[in-house]
Amino acid sequence: MFRYNERMRKNVHGSSCDLPASLRSRKNNRSRRYPFQGDFTWKGVRAEDYKTGGSDWEGILRQVIIGSRGETAKFSLRYFEIAPGGYSSHETHEHEHVVVGIRGEGKALMNRRAVRVGFLDVVYVSPGTPHRLFNPFSEPFGFFCIVNRERDHPRPVGR
């Protein structure tokens, strides 16, 4: 099973956790730079599990780069990394995904068709399309996934 290094897990956003939510929100809606650290982590961004529950996924970590720290944009920018052999939930929802490959390569299953997602390939997953991202290759597969900030809950496919 795939694990990130400790640096990745401990890389929590500064000291803003001590502020009341309203101040924290205003503070974090300021313009800000998140430097890429070369190892597919961003300074000030914490790695988390893909989901807190469920058993229909394997070997994925998530980093929410924009969208969880008081930003007012109507979208979120997340980075997901799928270990070799890993896969996301097979699911559908009414919101869209925009996926951009940035590390290694993987595949996106959309309806019954699997397409390759390589470096800077962009994939648009339209509302109601059953989909799953997976990594049948031997290197980590990392991608940005942009979504609406307000979105519906995913529904599992085929259960």
Add this chain to the structure above:
Amino acid sequence: MFRYNERMRKNVHGSSCDLPASLRSRKNNRSRRYPFQGDFTWKGVRAEDYKTGGSDWEGILRQVIIGSRGETAKFSLRYFEIAPGGYSSHETHEHEHVVVGIRGEGKALMNRRAVRVGFLDVVYVSPGTPHRLFNPFSEPFGFFCIVNRERDHPRPVGR
């Protein structure tokens, strides 16, 4: 002055231009893959000028990857490329920018502070922050810029 090659300019999206707008919209809200072609173009995406008017910018081309072909997401994904010595308008607006460097390096002026934007660095430009992207380096500077689909018009700064 910086120019793209002819391939980039002619790379117009398929044959959908012949369809009525309603059909075109439904057709283009389907799931779709935009393969990266290695030269910072995407198959099915056309390069355009940064803006149709104005004289406060120089040496920029834009490619709207997601957001102009009937997609229903509440955001647009664009790629901009600034030639050496080029710059965007110095402007402010109420919508946010999320900038992700993917080619070369450049700078983002936000208020009076210029920060470096290198490969996969992420910059959040908050509402009302006067800003300009520019390229003081000798290689092209390319970046994704994600914005809300519905957004206010920019206002020039300092005029």
